[in-house]
Amino acid sequence: MNVHVDFCIIPVGVGVSLSPYIAACKKILVDTGLSHELHAYGTNIEGEWDTVFKAIKSCHQTVHQMGAPRVTTTLKVGTRTDKEQTLADKINSVVEKLDT
Numbered sequence: 678m679n680v681h682v683d684f685c686i687i688p689v690g691v692g693v694s695l696s697p698y699i700a701a702c703k704k705i706l707v708d709t710g711l712s713h714e715l716h717a718y719g720t721n722i723e724g725e726w727d728t729v730f731k732a733i734k735s736c737h738q739t740v741h742q743m744g745a746p747r748v749t750t751t752l753k754v755g756t757r758t759d760k761e762q763t764l765a766d767k768i769n770s771v772v773e774k775l776d777t
Contacts, residue, residue, distance in 0.1 A: 678725070682723070684720045685751045685752075686698070688747070689747035689749055690745060705739060706720065706732055709731075711723070721764050733750070
């Protein structure tokens with residue numbers, strides 16, 4: 678099953694700069710080959726359910742290995758069975774409506 682996920686991982690107890698942890702997760706997503714896009718407060722990911730959630734688990738493990746004693750993650754998950762749709766398709770649908 679294909680899934681769209683809005684993923685926000687927050688290491689707790691590591692100070693105020695989180696970018697090294699986010700960069701480590703970004704590398705994991707690149708290495709998996711999953712389609713993803715970083716934004717200011719998280720990352721949109723799309724792909725096969727098991728692959729996406731395996732990558733999220735790997736991010737958690739990596740952030741802990743980097744020294745974060747706690748990790749909090751929020752996820753928004755969407756699936757669809759009536760048609761195939763990418764995250765770009767969803768954005769383009771809105772942009773098209775703005776042009777009219």
